[in-house]
Amino acid sequence: MNNPLLPADTPADTQPAVVDRHGHIAPIEDCLEFLNTGRPVRRRHTHEFGGPTDALDWFSARNLLHDDARRRLLARYVADPAAGAADLEIIRRTRDAMRGLLEATVQGRPVSPTDLRAVNRALRTHYVYVLVPAPDGVSLGHQHLGDPIGGALGRLAETLARELSQGTPERLRICESPDCTAAFLDTSRTGRRRWCDMATCGNRAKAARHRERRRQLAATGSSGAVDPTA
C-alpha cells in the first residue's frame, strides 16, 4: 500500500509496512556506546563489529533498525557478501569519524576536515515525518527513505551533532584511566568526573596514587606518616 504522504515515485521497498515504533533521536548513551565499540574500556576490549550481520544485531537491539529492513539486509548479505563488507566498512568509518569529532571536542582542538565530511555525509539521511493514528488521537512517527544502514548511522550521527552543537559538549569526557578509552558524559553535580566508572577505573586510579605515595615515603625513609593534605 502506498503512503499518500510520500512522493509518488518513492520505491515500494522503502515504504515499511508499519510506521516506526522507534523514537527519532537515538539516546546519547547509545551513541557513546557506539563510539566505544572495538576499544579498550575498563581493561577489556569492548564489542567490535565482527561482520555486517553482527552490526545489524547491534542496531536492532537499540531500535535503530526495523525488523523488515534487517531481514532484507540479511538476505542481501547472503546473496552478495561484498555488499555486507561494504556496509561494515561504512559503519566503521562513520563511527571512527564521529569518535574523531568527539575527541577533538574533549581535547579542545579543531576537528579533522575528513572526519567532519564523513559525519556530514552520515547526517544526510532521509526520512519523512508522518502522523499515525493513536488510541487518543494521533502521534508523530517517521518513515525512512532509502538505505536503512544510512538511516541508523544518521540517527547516531544526529545525536552526536546535537550534543556537540547544542548540548553540553563541555561535559563529554574520555576516561583518564591509562587502560581505558571510554567516552562518557559527565552527569555528576560538580562536573568534575575523570573516570568512566568509579568502581573500576576510579578505584584503580586511587589505588595507584596510594601505592605511589607509599613508594615515595619508603624512598625518602619517612616513618610512614601520611601527609593529611595530600
Ligand SMILES: [Zn+2]
Ligand atoms: Zn574508564
